[in-house]
Amino acid sequence: MEILVCARRVPDTSENEIELNAAANDIERDDLVYSVNEPDNYAVEEALQIRDRVGGNVTVVTIGGEDDEEILRRELAMGANQAVLVSDDAFAESDGKGIATILKSFVQKGHYDLILTGVQADDGAAQVGGMLAAMLDYPFASLVNAIAVEDGKLKVSREIEGGNREINQIDLPCVLSIQTGINEPRYVGMRGIRQVASVSIPTLGASDLGVDQSAVGQAAAKVSRIDYFVPALSKGAEMLHGSREANADRVLELVAAKGGLK
Amino acid sequence: MVGIFSPSLITDWLVPGRNLFLTIHVLGVACFFYIVAKRLVPLRRAERDLRFDHPLTRLGNVLKFWLGQWKHPRYKFAGTLHILIFAGFILLATRAFTVLIVGVSPNFVMPGLSGKTGHIYDIITDYAATVVFLCMIVAAVRRLVFKPARYAVPAKYGRGHTADAVFLLGLIALLMVADSLFAASNSAGHSRHGESVEALAVLSLPWMLKMVIGSMPMASLWGLNVGAYLLHELTFYFLLCYRPFGIQFHVETSLFSVYFAKLERGTLKPVRWGVPDEHLDQVKSFGVKKFEDFTWKHMLDFYSCADCGRCADNCPANAAGRPLAPRFLTIKARDYVFQHYPVLGRPQEGKPLIGTIYSEDEIWSCTTCGACEEECPLLVEYIDKIVDLRRGMIDDGNVPQSLQKPLKALESRGNPYGKMEKKKADWAKSAEFQQTCSVKILERNRSAENSAGNPPDTLYFVDSITSYDDRMQSIARSTSRILTHLGENFAILGAAEKDSGHEVRRFGEELLFQALRDHNTEAIKESGVERIVTADPHAYNALKHDYKDMPPVEHISQVIAREVKSGNIQFDGVKNEDNVYTYHDPCYLGRHNQICDEPRSVLDAIPGLKRVEMKRSRDRSFCCGGGGLMLFYEPKEEQRMGVLRVRMAAEAGANVIVTACPFCMVNIEDAIKVAGLEGKMSAIDLTELVDQCISRESIPEKQETVMVGG
Numbered sequence: 001m002e003i004l005v006c007a008r009r010v011p012d013t014s015e016n017e018i019e020l021n022a023a024a025n026d027i028e029r030d031d032l033v034y035s036v037n038e039p040d041n042y043a044v045e046e047a048l049q050i051r052d053r054v055g056g057n058v059t060v061v062t063i064g065g066e067d068d069e070e071i072l073r074r075e076l077a078m079g080a081n082q083a084v085l086v087s088d089d090a091f092a093e094s095d096g097k098g099i100a101t102i103l104k105s106f107v108q109k110g111h112y113d114l115i116l117t118g119v120q121a122d123d124g125a126a127q128v129g130g131m132l133a134a135m136l137d138y139p140f141a142s143l144v145n146a147i148a149v150e151d152g153k154l155k156v157s158r159e160i161e162g163g164n165r166e167i168n169q170i171d172l173p174c175v176l177s178i179q180t181g182i183n184e185p186r187y188v189g190m191r192g193i194r195q196v197a198s199v200s201i202p203t204l205g206a207s208d209l210g211v212d213q214s215a216v217g218q219a220a221a222k223v224s225r226i227d228y229f230v231p232a233l234s235k236g237a238e239m240l241h242g243s244r245e246a247n248a249d250r251v252l253e254l255v256a257a258k259g260g261l262k
Numbered sequence: 263m264v265g266i267f268s269p270s271l272i273t274d275w276l277v278p279g280r281n282l283f284l285t286i287h288v289l290g291v292a293c294f295f296y297i298v299a300k301r302l303v304p305l306r307r308a309e310r311d312l313r314f315d316h317p318l319t320r321l322g323n324v325l326k327f328w329l330g331q332w333k334h335p336r337y338k339f340a341g342t343l344h345i346l347i348f349a350g351f352i353l354l355a356t357r358a359f360t361v362l363i364v365g366v367s368p369n370f371v372m373p374g375l376s377g378k379t380g381h382i383y384d385i386i387t388d389y390a391a392t393v394v395f396l397c398m399i400v401a402a403v404r405r406l407v408f409k410p411a412r413y414a415v416p417a418k419y420g421r422g423h424t425a426d427a428v429f430l431l432g433l434i435a436l437l438m439v440a441d442s443l444f445a446a447s448n449s450a451g452h453s454r455h456g457e458s459v460e461a462l463a464v465l466s467l468p469w470m471l472k473m474v475i476g477s478m479p480m481a482s483l484w485g486l487n488v489g490a491y492l493l494h495e496l497t498f499y500f501l502l503c504y505r506p507f508g509i510q511f512h513v514e515t516s517l518f519s520v521y522f523a524k525l526e527r528g529t530l531k532p533v534r535w536g537v538p539d540e541h542l543d544q545v546k547s548f549g550v551k552k553f554e555d556f557t558w559k560h561m562l563d564f565y566s567c568a569d570c571g572r573c574a575d576n577c578p579a580n581a582a583g584r585p586l587a588p589r590f591l592t593i594k595a596r597d598y599v600f601q602h603y604p605v606l607g608r609p610q611e612g613k614p615l616i617g618t619i620y621s622e623d624e625i626w627s628c629t630t631c632g633a634c635e636e637e638c639p640l641l642v643e644y645i646d647k648i649v650d651l652r653r654g655m656i657d658d659g660n661v662p663q664s665l666q667k668p669l670k671a672l673e674s675r676g677n678p679y680g681k682m683e684k685k686k687a688d689w690a691k692s693a694e695f696q697q698t699c700s701v702k703i704l705e706r707n708r709s710a711e712n713s714a715g716n717p718p719d720t721l722y723f724v725d726s727i728t729s730y731d732d733r734m735q736s737i738a739r740s741t742s743r744i745l746t747h748l749g750e751n752f753a754i755l756g757a758a759e760k761d762s763g764h765e766v767r768r769f770g771e772e773l774l775f776q777a778l779r780d781h782n783t784e785a786i787k788e789s790g791v792e793r794i795v796t797a798d799p800h801a802y803n804a805l806k807h808d809y810k811d812m813p814p815v816e817h818i819s820q821v822i823a824r825e826v827k828s829g830n831i832q833f834d835g836v837k838n839e840d841n842v843y844t845y846h847d848p849c850y851l852g853r854h855n856q857i858c859d860e861p862r863s864v865l866d867a868i869p870g871l872k873r874v875e876m877k878r879s880r881d882r883s884f885c886c887g888g889g890g891l892m893l894f895y896e897p898k899e900e901q902r903m904g905v906l907r908v909r910m911a912a913e914a915g916a917n918v919i920v921t922a923c924p925f926c927m928v929n930i931e932d933a934i935k936v937a938g939l940e941g942k943m944s945a946i947d948l949t950e951l952v953d954q955c956i957s958r959e960s961i962p963e964k965q966e967t968v969m970v971g972g
Contacts, residue, residue: 012670012680014680015670015671015674015675015681016680016682017682031682031684033675078659184663185663186659186660186661187659187660187665187666188659189656189659189669189771189773189774190771190773190774
């Protein structure tokens with residue numbers, strides 16, 4: 001099976017202190033460290049596991065600049081067969097539809113049976129997967145947390161409210177957005193990254209893909225960010241005072257009141 | 263020992279006795295060497311291990327740990343029993359060989375053992391055989407009646423080992439009886455002929471047997487003599503050839519295991535012996551994945567283990583109910599090698615070890631505290647094997663999710679918490695603290711301008727947890743105040759300091775460790791300091807053993823102890839005289855680096871401080887739960903190691919646990935809460951206690967300090 005995974009490089013929320021910049025229209029980007037968007041990493045792991053079960057190839061693609069190559073190397077170190085960087089000045093400031101348009105051109109350049117995206121990017125809107133499927137006229141399933149390959153079709157499990165699962169059958173080729181927890185992504189160590197340090201990663205631009213430049217980039221974007229703010233910290237935790245037994249009872253009560261217990 | 267009717271003279275047997283015994287000798291010896299050769303096959307397929315250096319030190323180890331049985335008395339009863347048996351075997355070896363040769367050459371006398379010397383030797387060995395025989399009885403009774411808990415085999419590890427043990431004890435007892443009966447019937451026969459015989463040792467087994475058989479008719483004596491000889495011969499060779507199939511193989515292998523034992527404490531084996539760091543990229547696979555990835559010495563360890571259970575008895579992971587017992591790490595590997603390298607037949611290809619004989623959780627459960635290695639009488643190594651197995655898992659990407667985040671953060675931020683580098687020295691910047699103490703911060707490449715005119719000679723290496731953790735920052739501040747009190751010209755690296763990588767290395771991520779080490783090494787060299795002080799035993803161990811070409815490194819407890827001794831640190835009395843203190847030895851300070859006396863001497867110098875010892879202390883200290891990445895790992899366990907440790911402190915009658923390691927502090931403070939002892943028990947770091955009690959009146963003049971150790 002030929003599998004494409006669309007991945008993105010995002011500031012790692014666990015390793016950064018996100019602060020607003022002086023103009024309050026973006027976060028302070030100096031001194032940030034980045035990593036592959038977490039759900040995308042699960043998508044790559046899932047692709048690798050499917051490949052190892054049924055054969056085929058895994059390609060990882062990202063749209064961005066030179067810096068974004070870092071995550072492609074990480075996914076190559078995980079075991080992806082190839083990685084492609086899609087990069088062009090014309091793509092800068094694209095909205096979700098723009099990104100989906102670029103990816104659609106990329107997909108049409110190859111032959112993929114299955115396209116995976118992460119359920120959403122840490123700084124994203126969970127929209128590209130669905131748009132891409134629509135543009136390609138492929139079926140789409142979101143929030144996928146299990147995949148089984150069954151001749152020419154997939155059986156996928158989707159997470160729905162309350163942690164329940166719904167099982168769908170879906171025709172190939174299709175687009176799936178992958179929920180975290182679908183698997184346990186393998187670790188990529190320093191050694192793995194060093195071993196792929198010299199693998200060449202092809203870069204494709206707008207003309208290579210035949211992207212209509214008027215449909216992408218800032219000019220075509222119909223959604224733009226106008227403000228960015230960090231909500232004020234609320235009062236904080238409620239401290240329970242009392243005996244351990246009384247506190248335990250109160251915690252149970254509170255959790256039940258918030259719907260955490262049935 | 264020469265008999266009037268030496269068995270070799272039997273002529274009415276089907277074959278002449280001499281030929282029979284010669285045949286048994288040849289067959290027995292050939293069989294033994296064949297089996298041993300088969301046992302050596304996996305060792306020849308194993309990874310390299312460079313253990314041929316320092317022959318004198320190694321010989322010293324043999325004298326101390328093998329011949330001197332150094333570790334055995336740590337378990338008084340079993341240890342004494344073993345020393346007696348061992349001594350008996352050593353004494354009896356010559357006698358056994360003499361008896362064997364007598365079967366072929368009746369007048370043989372071992373050179374040097376003729377005449378009076380020979381008689382004295384006979385007397386001694388009469389007693390030796392008796393003692394060994396009695397020890398077998400006692401050991402069998404222990405095994406069958408008293409059943410010490412450490413010999414038990416949990417169901418998940420298969421059937422119990424008692425039957426094997428008792429069978430072996432029985433064989434040895436039989437050998438002793440056969441030997442004694444042969445001596446007794448010889449002596450009785452000689453006496454009957456009216457020859458002068460040298461007396462058997464009074465009350466020895468041969469002596470008693472002679473009392474029993476002395477009045478037998480000559481023919482019966484003759485039969486007994488031949489029977490005893492044959493029994494001795496067969497038992498001897500059966501035992502010889504049976505030993506390589508179980509724990510008794512240690513009789514042969516222990517000498518080599520001890521000679522080739524690891525010499526340096528606190529260190530780890532390289533990824534591949536003989537491959538320098540810069541060539542590691544060419545190594546195809548890291549760590550141990552299949553059995554043959556172990557080094558030959560580690561395989562030898564599997565053969566040498568005597569199944570005494572002391573490792574598991576001391577293992578905190580085992581005590582806490584984690585799925586790890588060092589003993590079974592070895593036993594399972596031995597079962598594997600016996601199965602895959604059979605004595606009859608060809609070696610079989612095996613599956614990867616993880617997922618077959620070992621589980622992932624088993625291998626991640628180890629805190630590398632070293633209690634098992636400290637205890638093992640045969641110096642079997644565990645930490646290097648565990649780390650090698652982890653290296654293999656890391657190489658395969660097989661790492662628990664709970665560890666992946668901190669490892670990634672260590673890669674991108676240089677600390678497992680993912681905190682910003684620029685905040686590393688924030689603990690030194692609070693206004694309140696700066697009023698009492700000012701800490702120089704060397705950022706990288708700025709050392710010169712920062713400290714122009716007065717470059718620091720001492721580096722305080724803080725490490726990640728003490729820099730970033732709110733609670734542990736108190737240790738950093740106390741350490742700084744103590745160094746300031748002593749008039750030391752010291753500095754910290756601040757943002758230029760990355761995690762020491764101690765646990766990164768011990769969790770098997772060697773290349774990430776090397777990146778951290780190289781970064782810190784460069785920063786330390788640029789700083790131009792002449793010595794390093796740290797309050798974190800893990801950083802101490804890393805800088806001392808894992809890094810190369812460092813200036814001398816000291817743990818703060820060594821500095822304080824020295825300055826207390828020289829009078830530069832004096833104490834006011836302890837604040838609360840009702841408190842009872844106990845000192846918890848951090849594994850990487852006490853066991854791995856043998857710094858046990860210094861912290862205690864500091865505590866004992868504080869007027870009015872009452873101190874008690876926990877049952878498990880010094881090199882038998884009980885791990886608090888592990889440091890570094892172990893704080894992130896989510897073990898499968900029945901209870902926390904820290905809770906067990908806190909209970910030990912309570913049992914000793916203490917209500918304050920003093921430690922000298924930030925990770926011990928995390929684990930013990932958590933454990934106090936979990937154990938429900940909040941308010942009744944507290945924990946304090948040695949530096950915090952010293953900082954509280956130090957007499958500020960006596961500000962010492964800065965003098966040339968003499969480094970100890972380093």
